[in-house]
Amino acid sequence: MLADSYGRVATDLRISLTDRCNLRCTYCMPPEGLDWLPAPTMLTDDELIRLIGIAVGTLGITEVRFTGGEPLLRRGLVDIVSRTAALAPRPEISLTTNGIGLARLAAPLREAGLDRINVSLDTLDAATFVRLAKRDRLADVLAGLAAAASAGIAPVKVNAVLLHGINDHEAVDLLQFCLDHGYHMRFIEQMPLDAQHGWRREDMVTADEILAALSAKYTLDPDDPDARGSAPAETFLIDGGPATVGVIGSVTRPFCAACDRVRLTADGQVRNCLFARQESDLRTPLRDGATDEEIADLWRRAVAAKLPGHGINDPGFLQPSRPMSAIGG
Numbered sequence: 457m458l459a460d461s462y463g464r465v466a467t468d469l470r471i472s473l474t475d476r477c478n479l480r481c482t483y484c485m486p487p488e489g490l491d492w493l494p495a496p497t498m499l500t501d502d503e504l505i506r507l508i509g510i511a512v513g514t515l516g517i518t519e520v521r522f523t524g525g526e527p528l529l530r531r532g533l534v535d536i537v538s539r540t541a542a543l544a545p546r547p548e549i550s551l552t553t554n555g556i557g558l559a560r561l562a563a564p565l566r567e568a569g570l571d572r573i574n575v576s577l578d579t580l581d582a583a584t585f586v587r588l589a590k591r592d593r594l595a596d597v598l599a600g601l602a603a604a605a606s607a608g609i610a611p612v613k614v615n616a617v618l619l620h621g622i623n624d625h626e627a628v629d630l631l632q633f634c635l636d637h638g639y640h641m642r643f644i645e646q647m648p649l650d651a652q653h654g655w656r657r658e659d660m661v662t663a664d665e666i667l668a669a670l671s672a673k674y675t676l677d678p679d680d681p682d683a684r685g686s687a688p689a690e691t692f693l694i695d696g697g698p699a700t701v702g703v704i705g706s707v708t709r710p711f712c713a714a715c716d717r718v719r720l721t722a723d724g725q726v727r728n729c730l731f732a733r734q735e736s737d738l739r740t741p742l743r744d745g746a747t748d749e750e751i752a753d754l755w756r757r758a759v760a761a762k763l764p765g766h767g768i769n770d771p772g773f774l775q776p777s778r779p780m781s782a783i784g785g
């Protein structure tokens with residue numbers, strides 16, 4: 457088991473497959489991009505599968521989510537998914553993606569064993585998309601979403617980050633779009649994880665503001681709190697249900713006490729929290745010939761040291777040096 461000293465057990469492994477991306481969302485990375493991780497430091501597919509095998513076979517991981525950067529840019533993604541699906545016990549496999557290229561990859565990914573997907577979509581307006589993500593790719597994202605649904609990946613969830621003065625007026629339109637298409641909408645508060653360190657609390661669209669905007673059109677009632685479990689999203693029934701909307705208030709409504717996540721970066725570092733300031737290197741021991749049990753032990757120790765909370769609301773909070781795109785969101 458991957459237990460920490462506050463009684464939490466990590467069962468959800470989130471793996472960054474690459475720190476590279478084909479968008480430049482302003483809340484994530486600067487327009488010019490970043491210095492990408494050097495190729496030799498990246499875990500190979502075989503190394504990755506060995507680590508995932510240890511996680512599910514020895515450490516109690518039951519869910520594996522591939523993310524990035526943009527995971528669809530990882531060559532071999534379909535093969536990585538099918539090798540993960542062949543592990544015993546088989547974990548649930550999900551993907552967080554910006555959707556570009558998904559139109560082509562959705563069906564092969566489903567066939568390889570992908571169970572669930574989250575596609576990021578912050579706006580339905582092409583000009584706003586360019587303003588926000590610096591690339592004219594809205595049509596690709598919408599095509600990717602449609603392909604995911606028709607490939608039978610369920611549920612298809614849509615993630616949106618709202619920014620004041622850019623897309624904060626689109627909360628209702630985004631939710632209605634998801635209701636019309638059978639996607640599950642989730643709004644995420646902007647967190648201090650951008651590479652530019654430009655996050656300011658006063659700029660953030662809060663969970664309260666999102667709920668107020670949605671309440672102008674819909675009646676929202678909190679869903680059964682027991683159904684939430686360790687999920688970060690608070691879910692609300694829309695107009696009595698059964699459709700729901702999720703709001704992830706990482707900053708104003710932290711859910712650290714119920715967190716069951718652990719992260720692995722594309723260069724083989726375990727992070728016990730998105731906001732951790734320390735990482736545990738698995739790549740070096742892996743390449744130096746460590747046994748599975750030795751690696752499992754290092755992993756257990758990394759999780760045991762997890763702090764009780766992310767500390768964003770503490771006066772001394774320091775943003776982690778790795779940006780979200782290199783940690784895996």
Ligand code: SAM
Nearest residue numbers: 483484524525526552553554576615646647785
């Ligand atoms: N590129 C993929 C994507 O955009 O879905 C996967 C990686 S991205 C880092 C994962 C999720 O993190 C996306 O839904 C994105 O909107 C979100 N995200 C990125 N930066 C964020 C920030 N500063 N605050 C909150 N969410 C953020």
Ligand code: SF4
Nearest residue numbers: 477479481484525554
């Ligand atoms: Fe790329 Fe995702 Fe970051 Fe946008 S949020 S720049 S799509 S990694």
